Amino acid sequence: xxxxxxxxxxxAEGYLPPPDASLSRQLSSHETACMLNAGDVPAQVTITIFxxxxxPAGPYRVTIAPRRTLHLRFNDLTDxxxxxxxxxxxxxxxxxxxxVVQHTRLDxxxxxLALMTTTAYACD
Amino acid sequence: xxxxxxxxxxxAEGYLPPPDASLSRQLSSHETACMLNAGDVPAQVTITIFxxxxxPAGPYRVTIAPRRTLHLRFNDLTDxxxxxxxxxxxxxxxxxxxxVVQHTRLDxxxxxLALMTTTAYACD
Amino acid sequence: xxxxxxxxxxxAEGYLPPPDASLSRQLSSHETACMLNAGDVPAQVTITIFxxxxxPAGPYRVTIAPRRTLHLRFNDLTDxxxxxxxxxxxxxxxxxxxxVVQHTRLDxxxxxLALMTTTAYACD
Amino acid sequence: xxxxxxxxxxxAEGYLPPPDASLSRQLSSHETACMLNAGDVPAQVTITIFxxxxxPAGPYRVTIAPRRTLHLRFNDLTDxxxxxxxxxxxxxxxxxxxxVVQHTRLDxxxxxLALMTTTAYACD
Numbered sequence: 310x311x312x313x314x315x316x317x318x319x320x321a322e323g324y325l326p327p328p329d330a331s332l333s334r335q336l337s338s339h340e341t342a343c344m345l346n347a348g349d350v351p352a353q354v355t356i357t358i359f360x361x362x363x364x365p366a367g368p369y370r371v372t373i374a375p376r377r378t379l380h381l382r383f384n385d386l387t388d389x390x391x392x393x394x395x396x397x398x399x400x401x402x403x404x405x406x407x408x409v410v411q412h413t414r415l416d417x418x419x420x421x422l423a424l425m426t427t428t429a430y431a432c433d
Numbered sequence: 434x435x436x437x438x439x440x441x442x443x444x445a446e447g448y449l450p451p452p453d454a455s456l457s458r459q460l461s462s463h464e465t466a467c468m469l470n471a472g473d474v475p476a477q478v479t480i481t482i483f484x485x486x487x488x489p490a491g492p493y494r495v496t497i498a499p500r501r502t503l504h505l506r507f508n509d510l511t512d513x514x515x516x517x518x519x520x521x522x523x524x525x526x527x528x529x530x531x532x533v534v535q536h537t538r539l540d541x542x543x544x545x546l547a548l549m550t551t552t553a554y555a556c557d
Numbered sequence: 558x559x560x561x562x563x564x565x566x567x568x569a570e571g572y573l574p575p576p577d578a579s580l581s582r583q584l585s586s587h588e589t590a591c592m593l594n595a596g597d598v599p600a601q602v603t604i605t606i607f608x609x610x611x612x613p614a615g616p617y618r619v620t621i622a623p624r625r626t627l628h629l630r631f632n633d634l635t636d637x638x639x640x641x642x643x644x645x646x647x648x649x650x651x652x653x654x655x656x657v658v659q660h661t662r663l664d665x666x667x668x669x670l671a672l673m674t675t676t677a678y679a680c681d
Numbered sequence: 682x683x684x685x686x687x688x689x690x691x692x693a694e695g696y697l698p699p700p701d702a703s704l705s706r707q708l709s710s711h712e713t714a715c716m717l718n719a720g721d722v723p724a725q726v727t728i729t730i731f732x733x734x735x736x737p738a739g740p741y742r743v744t745i746a747p748r749r750t751l752h753l754r755f756n757d758l759t760d761x762x763x764x765x766x767x768x769x770x771x772x773x774x775x776x777x778x779x780x781v782v783q784h785t786r787l788d789x790x791x792x793x794l795a796l797m798t799t800t801a802y803a804c805d
Contacts (some may be wrong), residue, residue, distance in 0.1 A: 314554065322715040341446075345523040345525075376488060424547040427800050459643070468569060469569040501608065535568065535678070548662065561689065591769075674694055
């Protein structure tokens with residue numbers, strides 16, 4: 310299995326709806342970077358978060374094992390700092406080996422669910 | 434009619450909501466790989482499913498006839514094994530001739546419908 | 558203003574939910590190919606519709622005036638034949654000058670709305 | 682930090698649902714161009730809005746500071762003219778330095794929310 314994809318990805322949209330403790334983890338609002346490492350070596354991934362009115366946060370670091378997918382919720386990032394809710398952000402995802410990144414938001418602020426997804430913007 | 438597209442596609446997002454037997458096939462939650470073979474020869478397609486914590490599943494094999502579209506529900510894949518519900522996955526779709534792949538999820542876990550779609554990530 | 562985009566686009570997903578005559582045109586379910594002709598000459602556009610189990614339909618022909626956008630509802634295509642509801646399809650959009658194509662579905666089968674969109678797949 | 686992305690982007694879909702004054706800014710219907718300037722110099726951005734039946738509007742001008750994201754609501758554009766609601770449009774976004782653009786619509790016309798997003802079409 311060869312590595313597939315690119316080493317740098319951008320998700321220009323980012324927004325965490327305010328949390329609602331009454332909902333399960335599956336149905337609470339969240340944003341996710343779905344990442345696939347199809348290759349045979351671990352992917353060392355660094356994430357930088359950009360805001361509208363302050364310097365970027367990060368780097369956040371995660372590892373994706375070979376031949377594994379990681380659906381990373383931005384809500385779960387806490388080191389070096391949590392991403393505030395109800396705040397516009399954007400993200401830069403950099404990997405030492407090629408990966409593929411798809412962005413998803415599930416929003417359950419009102420009755421029903423809202424979903425959106427897009428393949429992120431790739432560049433090397 | 435010439436073949437159009439690429440031979441390798443990635444959908445990094447994958448998630449099958451738990452099934453609800455009270456809903457019709459049209460309205461039950463599903464994820465779909467919408468594939469178009471615009472060319473004049475059959476497309477032999479192989480799908481590999483990646484997970485967060487185990488080795489990949491597959492290969493799953495389907496054929497798309499010339500000048501036909503196949504909207505393949507991941508829920509319908511059973512050979513060599515079904516994809517478990519409520520589990521993160523990602524997919525690699527490989528074809529012997531160029532095709533185009535678009536990813537869609539319909540989610541009916543709560544009242545109302547949620548939809549999302551994206552052109553998959555293409556590479557050759 | 559120069560022409561921008563590509564001459565061939567694919568939307569691999571296509572599905573028209575059954576119509577509901579009780580809803581307004583704005584809120585009834587529909588699929589749209591949003592096309593932009595940013596250039597200074599008319600774009601002559603030809604659409605071919607592919608199905609799962611029969612030969613393609615078309616060509617459907619539309620013209621996009623210079624510096625205009627056309628949000629074409631697939632539901633409105635009738636010549637040479639209407640696209641049946643509740644049927645999987647895919648579309649090939651060809652233009653004699655570069656255009657940009659984005660796909661959108663609004664689904665109002667159940668309470669609430671569902672929306673999805675993606676930049677179509679471009680090739681030349 | 683280097684600049685990332687492209688200098689010209691197209692969002693072929695555009696539609697502002699009629700406003701509902703009873704909703705908060707977070708939950709009222711809107712369309713957004715989420716833009717990231719990952720570079721170290723300001724991005725001077727010019728937006729042109731195309732319609733179905735009249736000449737384009739604009740240019741609208743915004744600046745994105747270095748290492749900042751701007752989630753620009755089309756509803757907020759007023760100079761040289763507001764974009765009318767319930768009207769099809771498309772947008773061309775041009776920057777003097779590379780940026781990345783993602784399109785999002787939140788639609789709250791009916792109960793529940795509908796969301797859609799896509800990476801815009803990039804060209805240079």
